[in-house]
Each structure stands twice: as structure tokens, then as C-alpha cells.
Amino acid sequence: MRCRLFGACLVLLLALGSVLAVPADEAPQWLQQAAGVKPPTYDKEVPAVVLRKDQAIVVSDDGRLTTTTTFAVRVLTREGRYYAHAVELYLTNSGKIRELNAWLIRPNGFVKKYGKDQTADRVSDPNDIYDEYRVKVIDASSDADAGVVFGYQAVSEERPLFNQDVWRFQNRLPTLTSRYSLSLPSGWRAHSVTFNHARVEPGVAGSTYTWELHDLNPIKPEPASPEVSNLAPRIAVNYFLPEGSSSGTGGKGFEDWVQVSRWLSQLHDPQAVPDESLGAKARELTANAKTELDRIKAIARFVQGLQYISIDIGIGRGNGMRPHTATQVLAKAYGDCKDKANLMRSMLKTINITAYPVVIYSGDATWVREEWASPSQFNHCIIAVKVSDEIQSPAVIQHATLGRLLIFDATDSNTMVGDLPEDEQGSFALLVAGDAGRLFKMPSLPPESSSFDRQAVVDLSPEGAISATVHETSSGQTAARQRGEFRELSSAEYLKMIEAWISNGATAAKLSKVEPKDSSDGGRFDLDVAFTANSYAQLMQNRLLVFKPAIVSRHDSLFLTEPTRQHSVVLDSRSLSETVRIKLPAGFDVDEMPDAVSLDTAFGTYKTTYEVKGGELLFSRKMAVKAGTIPAAEYQSVRSFYEKVRAADQAPVVLMRKQ
Numbered sequence: 001m002r003c004r005l006f007g008a009c010l011v012l013l014l015a016l017g018s019v020l021a022v023p024a025d026e027a028p029q030w031l032q033q034a035a036g037v038k039p040p041t042y043d044k045e046v047p048a049v050v051l052r053k054d055q056a057i058v059v060s061d062d063g064r065l066t067t068t069t070t071f072a073v074r075v076l077t078r079e080g081r082y083y084a085h086a087v088e089l090y091l092t093n094s095g096k097i098r099e100l101n102a103w104l105i106r107p108n109g110f111v112k113k114y115g116k117d118q119t120a121d122r123v124s125d126p127n128d129i130y131d132e133y134r135v136k137v138i139d140a141s142s143d144a145d146a147g148v149v150f151g152y153q154a155v156s157e158e159r160p161l162f163n164q165d166v167w168r169f170q171n172r173l174p175t176l177t178s179r180y181s182l183s184l185p186s187g188w189r190a191h192s193v194t195f196n197h198a199r200v201e202p203g204v205a206g207s208t209y210t211w212e213l214h215d216l217n218p219i220k221p222e223p224a225s226p227e228v229s230n231l232a233p234r235i236a237v238n239y240f241l242p243e244g245s246s247s248g249t250g251g252k253g254f255e256d257w258v259q260v261s262r263w264l265s266q267l268h269d270p271q272a273v274p275d276e277s278l279g280a281k282a283r284e285l286t287a288n289a290k291t292e293l294d295r296i297k298a299i300a301r302f303v304q305g306l307q308y309i310s311i312d313i314g315i316g317r318g319n320g321m322r323p324h325t326a327t328q329v330l331a332k333a334y335g336d337c338k339d340k341a342n343l344m345r346s347m348l349k350t351i352n353i354t355a356y357p358v359v360i361y362s363g364d365a366t367w368v369r370e371e372w373a374s375p376s377q378f379n380h381c382i383i384a385v386k387v388s389d390e391i392q393s394p395a396v397i398q399h400a401t402l403g404r405l406l407i408f409d410a411t412d413s414n415t416m417v418g419d420l421p422e423d424e425q426g427s428f429a430l431l432v433a434g435d436a437g438r439l440f441k442m443p444s445l446p447p448e449s450s451s452f453d454r455q456a457v458v459d460l461s462p463e464g465a466i467s468a469t470v471h472e473t474s475s476g477q478t479a480a481r482q483r484g485e486f487r488e489l490s491s492a493e494y495l496k497m498i499e500a501w502i503s504n505g506a507t508a509a510k511l512s513k514v515e516p517k518d519s520s521d522g523g524r525f526d527l528d529v530a531f532t533a534n535s536y537a538q539l540m541q542n543r544l545l546v547f548k549p550a551i552v553s554r555h556d557s558l559f560l561t562e563p564t565r566q567h568s569v570v571l572d573s574r575s576l577s578e579t580v581r582i583k584l585p586a587g588f589d590v591d592e593m594p595d596a597v598s599l600d601t602a603f604g605t606y607k608t609t610y611e612v613k614g615g616e617l618l619f620s621r622k623m624a625v626k627a628g629t630i631p632a633a634e635y636q637s638v639r640s641f642y643e644k645v646r647a648a649d650q651a652p653v654v655l656m657r658k659q
Contacts, residue, residue: 025103025111025112025113026111026113027103027105027111027113027151028103028151028153030052030070030072030151030153031072031103031105031149031151032105034051034052034072034149034151035051035072035074035105035149035151037051037176039051039074039174039176040174040215042076042174042218043218043220044077045220046076046077046173046174046218047075047076047077047079047080047082047083047173048073048074048075048076048077048080048083048173049073049074049076049173049174049175049176050071050072050073050170050173050174050175050176050178051072051073051074051149051151051176051177052070052071052072052151052176052177053070053071053072053169053170053175053177053178053179054068054069054070054071054177054178054179054180054181055067055068055069055070055167055179055180055181056068056070056181056183057165057180057181057182057183058183059182059183059184059185059188059239060185061185063159063160063163064157064158064159065157065158065159065160066155066156066157067154067155067156067157067158068153068154068155069088069152069153069154069155069156070151070152070153071086071151071152071153072149072150072151073149073150073151073173074147074148074149075144075145075146075147075148075149075150076146077146078145078146080144080146081141081142081144081145081146081148082141083141083150083173084104084139084140084141084143084144084148084150085137085138085139085140085141085150086100086102086136086137086138086152086154087135087136087137088100088135088136088137088154088156089124089133089134089135090133090134090135090136090156090158091132091133091134091158092132092133092134093132094158094159094160095156095157095158095159096156096157096158097136097154097155097156098155098156098157099153099154099155100115100116100119100136100138100152100153100154100155101113101114101115101152101153101154102114102115102118102138102140102150102151102152102153103150103151103152104140104143104144104148104149104150105148105149105150105151106147106148107147107148112140112143114138114140114152118138119136119137119138120136120137120138120139121134121135121136121137122134122135122137123135125310132320136154138152161252162252162253162254162374162375162376163238163239163240163241163252163253164236164237164238164239164253164254164374164376165182165236165237165239166234166235166236166237166376167180167211167234167235167237168229168232168233168234169197169213169216169232169233169234169235170213170216170219170232170233171219171228171232172218172219172220172221172228172232173218174216174217174218175213175216176214176215176216177212177214178212178213178214178216179210179211179212180210180211180212180235180237181208181209181210181211182208182209182210182237182239183207183208184207184208184209184239185207186207187207187241187242188207188239188240188241188242189239189240189242190202190209190237190238190239190240191237191238191239191240192209192211192235192236192237192238193235193236193369193371193372194233194234194235195233195234195235195236195369195371196230196231196232196233196234197213197233200212200213200233200235209237211235213233216232216233219231219232220566220567222562222565222566222567223559223560224559224560224569224570224571225567225568225569225570226366226567226568226570226629227364227365227366227367229364229366229367230364230366230367231567236369236371236372236374238253238254238372239253240253254373254374254375255373256373257370257373257430257437257438257439258435258437258438259373260373260374260375260430260437261430261431261432261433261434261435261436261437261438262434262435262437263375264321264357264359264375264430264432264437265432265433265434265437267321267322267323268322268323268338268342268357268432269434271322271323271324271325271326271342272323272326272342272345272346272349273325273326273346274326274327274346274347274349274350275327277327277330277331278326278327278330278343278346278347278350279350279351281302281330281347282299282347282348282350282351283350283351285298285299285302285347286298286299286351291390292353292387292388292390292391293387293390293391293417295351295353296348296353296385296387296406296408296417297416297417299344299347299348300344300408300410300416300417302347303340303343303344303347303410304340304410304411304412304413305413306329306333306334306335306340306343307333307334308334308335308336308337308340308411309334309335309336310336321338321359321375322338323335323338323339323341323342323357323381324339324342325342326342326343326345326346326347329342329343330343330347336411337380337381337382337410337411338357338381340410340411341357341358341381341382341383341410341411342357342381343410344383344410345357345383348385353385353386354385354386355383355384355385355386356383356384356386356402356405356431356432356433357381357382357383357384357432358381358382358383358384358407358429358430358431358432359375359378359380359381359429359430359432360378360380360381360382360424360427360428360429360430360442361377361378361379361380361427362379362380362421362423362424363379363423364423364427365423365424365425365426365427365442366427367427368427368428368429368439369428370428370439373439375430378429378430380411380424382407382408382409382410382411382424382429383407383408383409383410384397384405384406384407384408384431385405385406385408386402386403386404386405386406387404387405387406388404389404391404391406393406393418394418394443394445394446394449395407395408395417395418395419395420395443395445396443397440397442397443399431399436399438399440401436402431402433402436405431406418407420407429407442407443408420409421409424412480413487414480414481414483414484414487415477415480416479416480416522416523417523418523419445419449419476419477419480419523420442420443420445420477421477421480422477422572424442425442425443425444425445425573425627426441426442426443426444426627427441427442428440428441428442429442444573444627444628445476445477445573445627446573446626447573447574447575447624447625447626447627448575448624449475449476449477449573449575450475450476450477450478450572450573450574450575451474451475451476451478451575451576451577452472452473452474452475452478452574452575452576452577453472453473453474453577453578454470454471454472454552454576454577454578454579455470455471455472455578455579456468456469456470456471456551456552456578456579456580456581457469457580457581457583458551458580458581458582458583459583460536460537460545460547460582460583460584460585461585462545462585462586462587462588462657463535463539464534464535464536464537464538464539464545464547465532465533465534465535465536466506466532466533466536466537466551467530467531467532468506468530468531468532468533468551468552469513469528469529469530470527470528470529470530470531470552471526471527471528472526472527472528472529473524473525473526474524474525474526475523475524475525476523476573477572477573478525478574479523479524479525482516482525482527483518483525485497486516486518486525487518494514494516495511495514498511498514498529499511501552501553502529502531502552504553505548505550505551505552505553506531506533506536506551506552507533507535507536508533508534509531509532509533510531510532510533511529511530511531512530512531512532513528513529513530513531514527514528514529515527515528515529516528536551537655542657543656543657544591544654544655544656544657545585545588545654545655545657546652546653546654546655547652547653547655548649548650548651548652548653549580549582549610549617549619549653550578550580550619550621550649550650551580551582559642560635560638560639560642561639561642561643562639563639564635565632565635565639566632567632568629568630568631568632569629569630569632569635569638570628570629570630571603571604571625571626571627571628571629571630571638572625572627573625573626573627574623574624574625575623575624575625576621576622576623576624577620577621577622578620578621578622579618579619579620580617580618580619580620581616581617581618582616582617582618582619583615583616584612584615584616584617584655585655587657587658588655588656588657588658589655589656589658590612590617590653590654590655590656591654591655591656592652592653592654593610593612593617593653593654594608594610594648594651594652594653596608596609596610597644597648599641599644599645601637601641603625603626603628603630603638603641604623604624604625604626604641605622605623605624606621606622606623606641606644606645606648607621607622607623608620608621608648608651609621610653617653621648621649623645
């Protein structure tokens with residue numbers, strides 16, 4: 001009996017041993033070498049370190065590209081596990097991902113391989129109805145934790161629209177080795193431009209060019225800092241056929257921005273030919289317009305109101321940059337940014353107003369660089385409308401030959417004519433106007449263009465409770481943000497947001513009135529709020545009432561509290577004016593009142609005043625900040641400014657009960 005039991009246990013152990021002895025997958029030699037590299041010690045907030053980031057491109061005689069991407073990352077913290085993923089973009093009609101494999105190496109040496117069965121194929125932008133860009137994804141984050149090394153290798157093929165490319169040496173993560181190589185057919189040549197770093201010269205071996213950087217430090221995220229694309233080194237590369245040869249590949253290179261304008265004009269101009277349906281609609285919309293600006297606004301409102309839907313077919317042939325015809329867009333009542341800009345341009349043409357497309361990068365005002373002429377630097381299309389001297393607006397630029405041009409984004413439904421989205425202000429954009437096209441700097445609007453005025457009336461009881469009404473009027477981008485919140489949130493979500501904002505200044509406030517009013521025609525947004533809050537003022541020893549006259553907090557928080565900083569500070573234009581009338585409770589006098597504050601710097605001003613009159617405390621504060629970038633070396637002056645503003649906002653008033 002005992003022997004049989006022992007034998008059964010032995011069989012079971014052997015069986016388990018055979019399962020446990022199944023060999024792990026084997027990582028390729030390049031990944032094993034990368035995993036063997038000991039990285040420096042980083043700050044505990046750095047989640048991962050890139051061990052290797054390579055891209056090797058081979059250009060065939062017919063211009064087709066074969067690209068091998070090699071990537072390895074070591075996860076340093078649990079939060080860093082999300083970097084254990086591979087994402088490869090491809091264009092369905094002109095490219096493909098030929099291979100995609102990934103491996104994860106645990107600290108004990110165990111290797112797990114990911115291949116076709118673990119690869120997902122998705123659309124690149126789920127917001128688009130149809131998009132020829134897709135991505136193949138391997139996500140190993142659920143298997144990853146601190147200490148693992150994840151790597152992948154992909155091989156892709158494509159026929160590019162332009163003989164141009166961009167290589168980002170890093171993102172935010174520290175990167176030990178980053179390399180980009182370009183192998184060209186015999187006789188071809190390449191030229192590069194370096195951004196955010198001293199010029200990176202390529203090593204050249206025959207017709208292969210190689211650019212590389214090593215030991216790149218992490219880029220720390222900081223509030224109000226430049227976009228990482230303005231901090232991380234990258235190169236833009238042009239590659240050319242031999243002198244005198246003609247391009248039968250369809251690939252293009254551009255010597256200057258006028259060439260880019262000519263090329264884009266060939267895509268846009270034929271699509272902007274108006275017909276009677278466009279003319280009839282334009283006349284209908286402008287029937288009651290009395291001025292040139294009224295006519296532009298009427299058509300702008302209509303175009304902004306069309307549903308945004310992107311359907312790009314034939315992107316590999318340039319159709320990602322070609323709008324649909326204006327008549328199609330009007331008939332279908334939807335379109336993307338270039339469709340909307342083209343429709344507005346065509347409708348304006350029917351009422352004898354000339355307009356031009358403008359291409360820009362949305363989301364990063366520092367992305368487009370004038371040193372590299374390329375249409376691939378842009379991801380958005382807006383419009384420039386030729387206007388007379390009658391129209392005065394900070395959104396107007398002066399063109400040397402085309403005259404005064406009013407810049408407008410027909411896609412951003414929260415931004416009105418005469419205003420510009422914040423992420424477009426100050427950036428480079430290209431006017432698409434054939435030989436007259438040029439790269440220009442978008443206007444940076446002054447603080448008063450994004451103004452905010454608040455009037456508050458408050459009754460303070462002897463017990464410290466308050467009853468208050470607040471009326472706010474905003475314009476420009478301040479109004480655009482509030483308009484966007486009002487339009488995008490449900491009624492319940494909007495009310496909850498207002499409650500949280502009021503309670504941030506007046507704890508446990510109870511709202512009795514919330515009335516927003518969107519006067520989008522005039523660019524204004526108004527908000528009326530009424531509320532009560534018990535124990536707002538602190539009653540001490542039954543004789544002192546202590547409270548802050550800045551009862552309602554700002555919609556946007558004050559920042560810049562860290563003692564030191566690595567990067568420059570990017571400020572947006574702001575203008576705030578607030579008046580608070582507090583009816584003092586019977587039987588109390590003002591015992592202590594803060595000193596008035598007056599701050600005046602090159603980038604901003606702030607001022608407070610206090611006055612007691614007719615049984616009321618009148619408190620006012622005004623603040624104006626100019627758009628601009630403050631170097632990190634001058635950070636302390638910006639930090640000091642905001643520290644003093646915070647202190648003034650928190651300064652209390654003390655009331656004493658009369659004897």
C-alpha cells in the first residue's frame with residue numbers, strides 16, 4: 001500500500017516536472033544585449049527607461065520604403081508597465097506591417113513572446129467614420145511590472161507621398177541609445193535639420209546615413225511647460241534623387257514654403273468652385289447682414305454648425321490633404337476641417353469675399369518649424385478671409401500683396417470670428433495661395449481679448465453665514481472654454497461642476513440658481529449663480545468674524561509652486577476683473593483689513609483694493625497676463641508673482657463686534 005502510494009506520488013511529481021520544465025521563449029540577441037545594459041539611477045518618478053530605439057529605412061529605386069523598427073524599454077515602476085506595448089501605424093492602400101513580434105523578459109530571466117495571435121489591428125482614430133490609417137498593437141502591460149524588459153521589432157513597407165521623414169530621438173522617457181538610419185539607392189543624397197538640440201551630423205557609409213544620440217535624460221513634466229515636442233530632440237530629413245533625374249515614384253521634395261503652397265493649392269483650388277446652391281445658401285444666410293463682418297459671421301456660424309466627420313480615401317495619393325468639393329459638403333452637411341474651410345471659402349466667394357486655406361498644426365503651437373518646408377508638418381486646416389479696413393481685430397494679419405487677412409478656425413465651434421484657439425496662437429501656419437503663399441506667424445492675442453468680469457453681491461450674517469449672487473461675463477478663449485463645458489456636459493454634469501467650483505471657495509455651498517447664457521453671436525458667455533453657505537466666516541470668541549473677501553475661487557487654478565524648474569514657463573493671455581460687495585452684519589465693524597496689493601511685471605499685473613462704505617466692504621481684484629514664454633532662468637520671478645497673488649487671494653478680513 002505504501003509502495004503504491006509512493007509510486008503514485010512519483011508519477012505525479014514527474015508529470016508536474018514535465019509541465020514546469022517547458023522551456024520559456026527565447027529573446028533575440030539584440031534584446032538580450034539591451035536587457036544586459038545597466039541604466040543610471042533616475043528620480044523615483046521616472047517610470048521607465050528606453051534602452052534602445054532604432055529605425056532603419058531602406059529606400060528602393062522606385063521610392064518604396066522598407067522600415068525595421070527596434071525598441072526596448074526597462075520598466076522601473078509599476079506605473080511604467082504601460083510602456084510595455086508596441087504600436088505600429090500603417091496606411092491600408094500604400095503600406096503594410098509585414099512583421100511584428102515582441103518579447104517580455106522578467107527579472108528571473110523568463111521570456112514570453114508575443115506574435116500574431118496577440119496582435120490587434122485597429123483604426124488609428126476611432127472618431128473618424130472612415131480612416132485608411134490603422135495600427136497594429138501588442139499590449140503586454142498586463143504582464144509587466146517593475147523590473148521587466150519589453151522589446152519589439154517591426155518590419156513595414158510603404159510608398160510615401162513625400163521624400164521626407166521625421167525621427168524623434170525620445171519622448172519623455174530617458175533614452176540610452178536612439179538611432180535612425182536611411183539607406184538610399186546609389187546616387188541619391190539626404191539632408192537633415194535638427195530641432196531642440198545641437199545639430200546632429202549623420203555618419204555616412206556609402207549611401208547609408210545614420211543619425212544617433214546617446215544617454216538622453218528624462219524630460220520632466222511641469223505645469224505650463226512647453227510641449228515635449230519642443231523639448232525632445234528630433235530631426236527632419238529630406239532625401240533626393242540624383243541631379244537631373246525625374247521622379248517617377250510620385251515622391252516629392254520641397255525647397256521652400258512657396259513650393260508647398262503651390263502643391264497644396266493644386267489640391268484645394270479645384271474643390272472650391274462654387275455653384276448656384278452655394279450662392280443661394282450664402283445669400284440666404286447673409287440676407288439680414290448689414291456689414292462685411294456680419295456677412296462673414298453669418299456664414300461662419302453655419303459652417304461651424306455642420307457635423308464634424310472625417311472620411312479620407314486615397315490618403316497615400318494626397319487625398320488626406322485634399323478637401324471634398326464645397327458642393328458635396330453642403331449637400332451632405334458634414335465634413336472635416338479642410339472640408340469646412342473649403343466650404344466657407346466657396347460660400348464667401350459667391351458674395352464677393354475672397355478667402356484662402358491656411359494649414360496649421362493643432363495641439364502644439366511650437367511644432368511647425370520654418371527651417372523645414374513640408375506639408376507633413378500640418379494636421380489642421382483653417383481659413384484666411386480678405387477684409388477691408390472696416391474690420392479691426394487682433395486676429396487680422398497683413399500680407400505683403402494680398403492685404404489684410406482675418407484668420408478664423410471654422411472647425412472650433414466654441415471660438416467666434418475675431419478670436420483664435422489658444423493652441424493656434426503664436427504658431428507658424430502656411431497661407432495656401434499659390435505663388436503668394438507664405439509661412440507666417442499666427443497672432444498672439446492680447447490679455448483683453450480673453451477677458452473675464454465677475455460681480456458678486458454677498459450678505460454676511462452675524463453668525464458667519466453668507467447668501468450670495470454672482471454674475472460673470474467672459475469673452476474670447478475664456479468664453480470658449482466655458483461655452484465648451486456648457487455644450488459638452490449634460491445638465492447634471494454641468495451642475496455638479498458648478499457646485500464643485502463654488503464649494504472650492506465657499507465650503508458646503510448650496511446652490512439655488514445656475515443660469516448660463518451663451519451669447520455666441522457676440523462672443524460672450526454669461527453665468528448667473530446664487531448660493532448660500534453656513535459658517536463661511538469663522539466666529540471666534542463670539543466677538544470676531546474672520547473671512548476671505550475673495551469668496552468665489554477662480555475657474556482656473558494658480559500654479560507654479562515648485563521651488564525649482566527645468567523648463568521655461570508658457571503663459572496664455574488672461575484678463576480678470578472682479579468686484580465683491582459684502583454687506584456687513586449689524587453690530588460689527590472692520591477691525592483688520594489687508595493692505596492693497598499692486599504687482600507689475602513684464603508678463604503680468606495684479607491689483608487689489610479694499611474700501612468700507614455705507615455698511616459694505618468693497619473688494620476688487622484685477623489681473624492681466626500676457627501670452628509668452630519665460631525662460632527657466634527667470635522662473636523665480638514668475639513663481640514670486642503667483643505666490644503673491646495666492647497670498648492676496650487668501651488674505652482675511654477681521655470684523656469685531658461692537659461693544
